[in-house]
Amino acid sequence: MKSIYTRIDNLGKENRNTVFKIISKKILDDFSNGIFLSQEDLAFSCHCSKATITSFSKAALVSGYRELQIRLKIEFENNFILKVSNNTMNEKQVLFDEKNKILNKWIDEVGTSLCKFFKELKNNKIFIFSSYQTEYSTIFLEDVLLKNNIDNKFIKIERDILSITNIDINQNNFLFIFSGRDNNILKKVFEHVIKYTNNIAIIASLNWKDYLSGNKNNVYYFDNENFEKTFIDRNFELIHLWKYIDFLMN
Structure with a gap:
């Protein structure tokens, strides 16, 4: 018809x-x-x-x-x-695919370097400090490191802050994740740790770039241009990063 x-x-x-x-x-x-x-x-x-x-x-x-x-x-x-x-859906799919390519590129660059850092840890132990915004994804890193026989402890600032006094800073390794707001205590812990050791890796948002510009440690920045600074995007990026590191370490 x-x-x-x-x-x-x-x-x-x-x-x-x-x-x-x-x-x-x-x-x-x-x-x-x-x-x-x-x-x-x-x-x-x-x-x-x-x-x-x-x-x-x-x-x-x-x-x-x-x-x-x-x-x-x-x-x-x-x-x-x-x-x-259909055209709108196709455009969204193209945009999503492009985001994945950008994310994979960031993960490859950061993950490869961080994996090397983890494999060369002094005493095979690392203490992890995270901003409140990225605590959710940091729990997954604990599991990834334990799976790969790396002793680690995730210290939650609001609950375990006093435990830092029992750490032999000079004989250990540290990972700091700076993201979101309300990082004053985390910043003070970092400034205390950096006095005694350079065995530190840092993942941070770009608004920390000036503060960390003179730092000699391994510093990796979130992609603020292609991803939002929200809880979802930051934790999404990190969970994918931890999985890639797990893949590299096996």
Whole structure:
């Protein structure tokens, strides 16, 4: 069965009636823009009577202009809107794939270097300090390191801060993760640790770059340009990073 669009198009091409050609062209031009004029407005635009519009509609094998208009709207919704929706989904998929490529590049660069740091740990033990924002993903790092026979302890600032007094800083290794806000205590712990050792790796957001610019330790920055600074994005990046490090260490 021919679509109503095709019937209208054929009426414009095959009919000798000049008015029908004008009506056909007007309806199809409006259709492409999602416009559906009333019978009165269409007759006015085509300089003809409403009766002529009715005759045109019946020539398109429908009962009248009202049915023709309804069928046109259905075809528009089923074809043009679906196509726009599909294009939007395709654009989202392309964007998602591009994000994954960027993430994988960041993971490869940071993960390869961090893996080397972990493999060369002094005394094979590391203490981990994280901002509150990235505590969730840091728990996974504990598991990855234990799985690969690396002794480690994740010290939660708000709960275990006093335990740092029992650490022989000079004989151990440290990983600091700076992200989000409220890092004053974490910053003080870092400044205390760095007085005694350089066996430190740091993952930080770019707003720490000036503060860490003179640091001689391994410093890795989050990708602020392509990813948001939110809880979800930061932990998503880190969990993928830990999994890649696990892959490299096996």
